[in-house]
Amino acid sequence: MKNSWDIDTLRHYVQEASLRSFTPYSGLPRAALVLMSDGAWACGVRIENASYSLVIPALSSALVSTASIGRKDIVAILFSGPVKQEEKIAILQTVTPSLDQLDKDFFGTPGCTYRIGNQLTMGKHFSKPIDPNTGIRIARHAAEYADIPESNFPVGAIAVTDKLQYFQGANIEHPDWTRILCAERAAIATAMSAGGSNIRNIYVSCPKSTAASPCGACRQVLYEVAPKSTVWFDRGNQAPRRFRTKDLLPEAFRLTNHHRISS
Structure with a gap:
């Protein structure tokens, strides 16, 4: 990302969102932020369940939330911590066009000039x-x-x-x-x-x-x-x-x- 202040701003947003996680079993909050082509953004959080296989990962929350209002024009994804292997796989298999990992917590579009607008109204x-x-x-x-x-x-x-x-x-x-x-x-x-x-x-x-x-x-x-x-x-x-x-x-x-x- 060309403007370090911008990515730090996004990091603040995603860290703040992680506090809304529902993680009574692991105690490990997690959030993902998706940035759209027009600068709009939204966060998703991890939602755990007593039936562990039904956990909703933070990335899934972010992707279904935005897709459910018709937004799929994702140009970057930021996590509240280092990207996990399963998240890398999910991004490669789910988000098109594919994004590249550009930092430990960040997937983006190479050569893209990002801008940050308002949070999507969910x-x-x-x-x-x-x-x-x-x-x-x-x-x-x-x-x-x-x-x-x-x-x-x-x-x-x-x-x-x-x-x-x-x-x-x-x-x-x-x-x-x-x-x-x-x-x-x-x-x-x-x-x-x-x-x-x-x-x-x-x-x-x-x-x-x-x-x-x-x-x-x-x-x-x-x-x-x-x-x-x-x-x-x-x-x-x-x-x-x-x-x-x-x-x-x-x-x-x-x-x-x-x-x-x-x-």
Whole structure:
């Protein structure tokens, strides 16, 4: 990066974002910052889960958050610590055109003159509590941003906090299916990365199926980070269907510490 002050500014942003990580099991916060071609930027944070394989890495949070609002014009990625091997692989396989590692914590575009603009607006506010039909309507709109070359099955979701902030997500697919995040988890990652805590409602729309509901992975993540939330399913011309998150995953578990699982 040509201007050292600029990269130091970005480092400050990503370090600040890392404080929003949800890492109760490792105790190791992590954040990634993606810089767009117009200077806009956004951060994603690590979100851990009692089912360790369902952890949402910081890079994945950043990529799905921005893709869920239609932004994929990434020119640089900065991490809150040295780049890990798995992050290098993910960047090479996910971000196009490919970026080069230019510093211990930084992937960029060789020869690019970077500029830093404003942080992308990831969340919006409702002026008053919304009815379920409004939430479903916005979730349907979010589904339009789905990137679904593998399944051709769009899904949209919004996560609404107790402060009436809402954050949208869409299912963003990858040739490596293990890296795919559903719309519900994309919305959660977007909310938590932006500091939207206390998620109270999740609205989910599957335009091609009025019988679909969150997968097991999404149910586990919802139970972990928003156990008191309510999930609303789009049922087409019928009234949205409502479930309490805790009822979606019977016999759910959480790790209370490193040695014990509690039901």
